[in-house]
Amino acid sequence: MSLSRRTLLGSALTAPALGLLPAAARAASPPGDVVGKITVGYQGWFACRGDGSPIDGWWHWNDDWSRPPAPPTSSVKVWPDVREYARTYRTGFADLGDGRPATLFSNYDRQTVDVHFAWMRDNGCDTAALQRFNPTGGEGPIRDAVTTHVRGAAEATGRKFYIMYDVTNWQNMQSEIKADWQDKMSAHTSSPAYARQNGKPVVGIWGFGFNDPGRPWGPEPCQDVVNWFKARGCYVMGGVPTHWRTETEDSRQGFANVYRSFDMISPWMVGRIGTAADSDRFYANVNTPDQAECNARGIDYQPCVLPGDLGQRQRAHGDFMWRQFYNMVRLGAQGIYISMFDEYNEGNQIAKTAESQADVPAGSGFLALDEDGTRCSADYYLRLTADGGRMLKGRLALTATRPTAPWVAGPPAPDVDLAAGRPTAQSSQTQHYGSAFIVDGDPRSYWESANNAFPQWVQVDLGSAVAVRRAVLTLPPDPAWGRRTQVVAVEGSADGRSFGTLAAAAGRVFDPASGNSVTVSLSGSQVRYVRLVFSGNTGWPAGQLSGLRLYA
Secondary structure (H helix, E strand, O other): OOHHHHOOOOOOOOOOOOOOOOOOOOOOOOOOOOOOOEEEEEOOOOOOOOOOOOOOOOOOOEOOOOOOOOOOOEOOOOOEOOOOOOOOEEOOOOOEOOOOOOEEOOOOOHHHHHHHHHHHHHOOOOEEEEEEOOOOOOOHHHHHHHHHHHHHHHHHHOOEEEEEEEOOOOOOHHHHHHHHHHHOHHHHHHOOOEOEEOOEEEEEEEOOOEOOOOOOOOHHHHHHHHHHHHHOOOEEEEEEOOOOOOOOOOEOOOOHHHHOOOOEEEEOOOOOOOOHHHHHHHHHHHHHHHHHHHHHHOOEEOOEEOOOOHHHOOOHHHHHHHHHHHHHHHHOOOOEEEOOOOOOOOOOOOOOEOOOHHHOEOOOOOOOOOOOOOOOOOOHHHHHHHHHHHHHOOOOOOOOOOOOOOOOOOOOOOOOOOOOOOOEEEOOOEOOEOHHHHHOOOOOOOEEOOOOOOOEEEEEEEEEEEEOOEEEEEOOOOOOOOOEEEEEEEEEEOOOOOOEEEEEEEEEEEOHHHOOEEEEEOOOOEEEEEEEEEEEEOOOOOOEEOEEEEEO
16 A cells, blocks of 8 residues: 555554444345455555666655665665566665575566465455556556556456555545546456446445545545446445544544445554554454444445564564454354455564575665564465454464464475375275375376265375475276276365365366376465365275376
């Protein structure tokens, strides 16, 4: 979100909760692309000199966009992990602690956005709220280009996205936001990846009613904009002040009707809390009455969860963020908004971040994820978000104890078979043809399920969670094993109880002419258990498998 959000407003939490106003209640919205889901705020606002973008500058990396970022003009608070980007750009910072050059990424590069959405896919981020600031100035063309990148990346990864307007410092907002939607952004709703809720395209508006000079409008123009979008069939999400319900502290007076006209309310939390104890106080004094108000009025409630400002040492190796997940899930919130995916300017990003001082520019003063002495992998807050999403969706029991280890072993080599010799299990077997044969390395031994009783499954325990991206399934290579099609889905689980899809059920053709081998691309999710579910076989009325090889 906008840098002006760093202004911290006091939250004494001493005022009593206001009583609910009479209103006809309606049922909460059913699950959709934002209700029941994890939504991440996506800035997508970084660019670099030399990336070919229209502004050709260090957009949001440096206060002076014409110069490479370096102390003291850099506008970022923490350093990203850039090892997975195909192209990065040299900055004015000293080399990293381990001697690598200090480079940064650009969202104008399509591959950057592809990487980010792959991270979302692999870590349970369902929907991205793409921030869109005043598009009429010099930044407009790059914002349009990034929107196109986001659409393509969402379609390729099975994620959803929607446009979220941030009205900060947008002087002619009332007319221009309508023109921008009508002339440009509404076209993206034709994408199958554009988020819908209750059958309507989702539009977010962040900033109405905040008590600061960056959003000076009264309630009338704001209400007009909300009504305009709703009249065009949109489901409108409002990013509102923390104290919207009481219209105190960070909220202007007179906006009660505006706030309550949104289909979904998402109160801002960055700068309001910084410890687990703060989260508990807000849960009792703010979130609980907020949820009750929304329930009474049929408004979907989507509170923020933030990892914490790394530069302010708020994260407590994940305990701060997990306490918020726990509180918001036990509250019964309709969805969760992560603030934010890539907010390196505020230090509240979940995207991959420098792990240690070896990964930040020497002498920069930047903190890394291990600042409190606990080693954390670059993807830790992505993995934590994945577990928070599982708890929101009921796939993980409600727990106040963070289940996510801060550090995982480094990724295995891509040519190492992760399944070789590992423990196996199966739904059934025929005679002595047990599941252990699928990982014994012998191409002629095989597992066979009970006959005439689909579906059946066989699985392997990898011992620890790994991002598995490829499976190779084989049958014995002998010509006697004639060509057959087996319908197989690939599922994965972190705990061996709750399984998600790694590859959807499809007919897999095993042909002796090509070695009776089938390769299946997987989602790359972190899983410990991989299960193959068989629901058909044209060659025999059972599931059959000689070998299962898995690769990172």
